Amino acid sequence: TTHYLFIVVVAVNSTLLTINAGDYIFYTDWAWTSFVVFSISQSTMLVVGAIYYMLFTGVPGTATYYATIMTIYTWVAKGAWFALGYPYDFIVVPVWIPSAMLLDLTYWATRRNKHAAIIIGGTLVGLSLPIFNMINLLLIRDPLEMAFKYPRPTLPPYMTPIEPQVGKFYNSPVALGSGAGAVLSVPIAALGAKLNTW
Numbered sequence: 001t002t003h004y005l006f007i008v009v010v011a012v013n014s015t016l017l018t019i020n021a022g023d024y025i026f027y028t029d030w031a032w033t034s035f036v037v038f039s040i041s042q043s044t045m046l047v048v049g050a051i052y053y054m055l056f057t058g059v060p061g062t063a064t065y066y067a068t069i070m071t072i073y074t075w076v077a078k079g080a081w082f083a084l085g086y087p088y089d090f091i092v093v094p095v096w097i098p099s100a101m102l103l104d105l106t107y108w109a110t111r112r113n114k115h116a117a118i119i120i121g122g123t124l125v126g127l128s129l130p131i132f133n134m135i136n137l138l139l140i141r142d143p144l145e146m147a148f149k150y151p152r153p154t155l156p157p158y159m160t161p162i163e164p165q166v167g168k169f170y171n172s173p174v175a176l177g178s179g180a181g182a183v184l185s186v187p188i189a190a191l192g193a194k195l196n197t198w
Helices: 002-021 035-057 062-083 097-109 114-138 143-149 173-197
Strands: none
Touching: 035 062, 035 097, 035 114, 035 173, 062 097, 097 114, 114 173
């Protein structure tokens, strides 16, 4: 009982950390302008939490379970905002599960080798998460229209939405997010694994 209680506590707290790390993308007013920040924070937080979780249980599939908990939690938050009168597209639920599945697959395919899970799995998460979430954002209505029509009451003046300058490859959110996420996921995941062994 204590073992499973610990898993639930870790899952809930890790979910809160991950969601707060990428708070910008949940609201469509910042969905594009903060995409790179989101990609870095979410890929690293997902890998750290999932690696810690997997090494604690030793079971492939734990990362997907972890991502599923975060997804459910976020849909609850989306429902809460919808209940307050905001439109359905006001919050975008991030796509964690496919990237977590790649991490689980790496852990399983390398015969539960934690170093391979960190290096290979972390890189796969860093590369895939920005792509999955960019596709996710393309399916919603114009974020800037949503931002000006439904401003958040807590949005400070200096965070007024601005027109994003995207379209050129060197300024592409997917390219920047994928590169930065892939590079940073590995060392941060290694740190998380190191903390797990202490």
